[in-house]
Amino acid sequence: MELLNNNIEVANKQAKEQMLLDITSISYNTWLKHIEQAFMDKGNIIIEVENDFVKNILENRYLDFIKCCYKKFINFENIQIRVSGKIEGNIDSTFNKNEILKIATASEMKKLAEAVLAEEIKIDETVQIELKNILNTINIIAKTGSFSTTIILSYKQTNEEVIKKIMDILIANGYRVNLKPFLGERNILEVNWN
Secondary structure, three states: OHHHHHHHHHHHHHHHHHHHHHOOHHHHHHHHHHHHHOEEEOOEEEEEEOOHHHHHHHHHHHHHHHHHHHHOOOOOOEEEEEEOOOOOOOOOOOOOHHHHHHHHHHHHHHHHHHHHHHHHHHHHHHHHHHHHHHHHHHHHHHHOOOOEEEEEOOOOOOOHHHHHHHHHHHHHOOOEEEEEEEOOOEEEEEEEOO
8 A cells, every 4th residue: 555655646746747837836826736635545536625615626627637647647546626624425405505605615716816816917017027127138238249148037036937937938039048046046047049
């Protein structure tokens, strides 16, 4: 049994890496971070989440994606999403489960949407500021006849989403970029062009 647990732990890490190739880190951290603690039970991968709202999102929007990512790394019969500490089974017939979920999850969804939007706006503003500075530097250096520059980015290394967006924009515009850590909390961006 220990070998199976080791396999699921490795598969969790590999599935996370695969997912981050296809979705943003914000989406991963909002919805899919629960896979990091997934475990096996009777041939099934079990993913525990904190509430029915997240469970419903995973089952309705991400289950096929999760299965696809795990299939590459481990054999399993099925994937089950469970609410932590909740016993799965019948709900009292006097309650309409869907109505309860709609009431409980509407305000959660609004709060979550507002938080995600605020984070996206913050990231986009940072990308615009940094990109403007980078392009101004490239313009100045290009006028000297050089075909490369090194730029110290002004935000912390942990903001991976901003770094990725900046690099994607530069690459899409024909620049070759290389990112290197600098003084622990910052990054150096090497930019080349012809």
